[in-house]
Every structure is written in structure tokens, then in C-alpha cells.
Amino acid sequence: MRTLRTGLLLTAGAVAGRVVAKKVRARRSAPHGDVRWLTVTVNASRDEVAGDRRLSEALATLDGAVETRIVVAPGDRGAEVAVRAQDPEGGSAPSADQMRRVLRDAKSLIETGEVVRPDPPTTGKPTPGGALVRAMTRRAGGEGRL
């Protein structure tokens, strides 16, 4: 009985793992196997965005070469800036996390002139909940739906 239960649990775990892995792959790859673009929309004209040195400076900080695409957004919504790693399997490809941060920061700099910073914590008191929140916030700037 115990063997059966263990087997069922392992099978369920394997199925769940495959489903999650498939979702992650689908998120990262376009339908034909291409690497998906990460994009932001900047509330400025295409020409303004393309000519803004803060975008090129931000992209230059990435750990590896990227392809960049800037197009006019529909409905007078500004310009869509998209990037993806030029050689995603190569050793020097920037991570999606890094590309998201760079895109967000560049958008904020172009739109507002600065990247707003959170307030520092009021206390260094270690608590398990606090450690979890700090772990989440360390990653949060590079996560999301870009």
C-alpha cells in the first residue's frame, strides 16, 4: 500500500513538474521555437525613444548582445521597445530578469527622468516573514509580464 501511495505521489509530482516546465518554456519561447521578445511601451514618440541615449546606455549594461526593435505603438500609446538575446544559448546571453530590469529602468528614465527607489527598511530585525519578503523583493524588479 505504501509503495502504491509513494508511486502515485511520484507520478503526480512528475506530471506537475512537466506541466510547470511546459508553461515556463511556453512563456520564454514563441510558438515556432523563436526566443520571445521582452517588451515595454514608452509614452514618447518612436523617434524620441530611438534617439534617447539613456536607452542605448541601459542596453549597453547587459551581459551580452541583444537584438532591439522599436516600433510605433497603436492608438497613440507611444513606442514599443523590444529586446531579446542575440545568442540565447551562448555563455554571454543576458538573463530575462536582467533584460526586464533594463527595459523598465530605461522606460522610467525616458518618461520621468528617474527610477524611483523604495524606502530602506526601518529595522534590521530578522524575522522569517521578513526574510521571505526581502527574498521576494530582491527578485521582484526583474519579474513580471514583460
Place this chain on the structure above:
Amino acid sequence: MRAVCWQGVNKLSTETVTDPVIRNDQDVILRVRLSTTCGSDLHLIGGYIPAMEAGDVLGHEFLGDVVEVGSGVRRHKVGDRVVVASFIGCGRCWYCANDLWALCDNTNTNSGIAAAAYGYEPGGIFGYSHAMGGFRGSHAEYIRVPFADHGAFPVPPEVEDHSALFVSDSVPTGWMGADLGGVRPGDVVAVWGCGAVGQMAARAAMLLGAERVFSIDRIPERLAMTEQHIGSEVIDYSATDVGAELRERTGGRGPDVCIEAVGMEAHSTGPAHVYDQVKQQLRLQSDRPTAVREAIHACRKGGTVFVLGVFGGVVDKFPLGAIINKGLTIRGSQQHGQRYIPMLLDRIAKKEISTAHLMTHEMSLEDGARGYDLFKHKKDGCVRTVFNTSLSS
């Protein structure tokens, strides 16, 4: 400086913390005069929004004096008395440019947390957890205000502090419910909740031309206050069937616009309340949507329901069928305060809106935990506890 801090689920204390500093050129530092409790703080205190860290400063509805100005600030100077919108808007992204300030693209510094929960992140807010940007709150002697040119508004000299305070959040939130709910002259409007936001929503509906406005609650002091200061008709839901009462008073049609100003910890007298409480305590649903369900059922065919109360996650037994089959419009939002604050200060100066009565209890920061206890349990007729930094305990 002294500040009211969250220390764990249902644990608050007043602590000495470091003073805020300018961290971006477009910041100002404010010396807080007044800062009020808000019903949405209770969701943080109770642990329903699990992105708080021990020591986080609470509070998002406040006014004060500018004491320091960043080099990029153009519209404020030291000494200005300002009221600040609780949501932080950059003023230049597409959302801010289209007056949807609570959806600002550039002020939530932890975008991944809220994006995971909601698909996309809303803007940042003062004192409202790390999921909403990680900004310190206003129950403190000083606070840093990012993008101050867009979120801080000078208070006209004829508007005194205790009235202007509520223009930070309660008044624009209530106004937004009526405005974006599409209230038009001649409409019948029902508002669930007679807290500060519900009262302001009812007043906004009247000023926008509604012919009859009903305010629904069960707390006698709140019902009496609403009747006296707002002038709407009141319904005590613990003494009557709200749906039947509204049908009777609206010629059987139901209200044209229903505004829910209750939020995720709703109370009711029926079995649905027990069901929702059990599911919420077992974490099988995060929020109790009792008032939303009732508003959807009560609303007339083709009417609008606006959800103003704060909800954090998922709810159960949501009457989707009623929405489809009755052709309802459902809207909801956090507040786009910057869109309304100058107009509302003007209306308060003209005495079209009264707000000072909302402050039922005033105390020092040292009484932070006691102030929230009174507010949470609605003791002693408490509608809002206001922390006054010039008072000592």
C-alpha cells in the same frame, strides 16, 4: 523619529525609526501634521496581504508641511502645506497621462509581486506593503513623497487641516465611485458601507445629480452620521432585507448605480457570512465579498456596480450569471486621487462637501495600537482615528 509600525499579524507598536531622506531628485520630505487610519490598513494588519515586514510603517492618508525639496521639484517649496494622494503617480506614463493614476507604470518598485497576483502591477502606494512598492507610511513624524510635483497639492488657506486630511484618499475614492460608476442626474444610487469612503461616495452621487441616494450599514452611529452630514437615506441591513427594501423604495426597479464601499472583510447577518468567514479563515478564499454579491443582486437590469472596497485576491460564489443575464456593468479601481483632488479641495472650501466629522478620535502616534483597536472594532462610535503628530500621549 516616531512611527506606528506593523510588527506581525495583529501586532502594532510605536517605534523610533530612522528619518526619511531624499532618495530621488523629484522627492520632497514632509513633516506630517495629520494621518488617518483607513479600512484598507486592517487587511495589512490582519495578514491578508502577506507582503509586510516587521517594522514597516503604516498609513497612506495624510497631510503635512514640506521641509525638504529635491533638486528636480518645481511646484513645491519648503513651508508649503500640502495634502498628498495615497497612490504615487509619476505623472508622465500613459496611465497617469490618461488620469488613471493608481495604475502608474513607474512607481511600483516591486512590480513582479503584484504582476504575479494580478497579471500587471498597479502603482505604488504609501505604507501599503512591499507588493505595492515598499514605501514607508504616513503614521510618522516625517515621510518621503516621490514625484511630489504630481502627488502633493497645496491646501487653500480657508480649508483647515482636519477637513483637508481626507482629501488624500477617502474623498477622491468616494468621488471616483460615483463618477466612474456613471452616476447621472435623476439616478437612484445605493452605497454599501457608511465608513468615510461610503459617506463620500454618497455625497458625490448627490452632487452629481442623483435624485435618491441610499446608504447601507448596520452601525447606529455611522447611519446617524451619514443621515446628518451627508443627507442620504439610510438602511440598517441588520434590521431589514436590503434587496426587498431597495425594490420597495425604487418602484421595483432597483438602483441604477450600486457602489460597494466595504471591501474584503465584509460582514452580514445571513448564512453567507458564516460560509465566507469559514472559507477565509481556512484560506480557501482570500476575501469576503458579501456586499459585492448583494450589490450585484440588488442592481437594476442594465445598471452599474462599482467596487470601491479593497479586495486582495480571490473570492468564492461570485454571481457571474447575474452580471451576464442582467446586462450589468462592473467596474472597480483603486483611487485616481490626482484626477480629483484640486476640484475636491475647491468644493470643500465652498462647503459643498463636509469631511471634518469623519475624525471621531484624535490621538498621538504613541497611541497607534489603541487607535487601530478602536477603529477596527468600531468601539466608541469610531469612524476614523486620526494621529496628530503635534500631540503627545
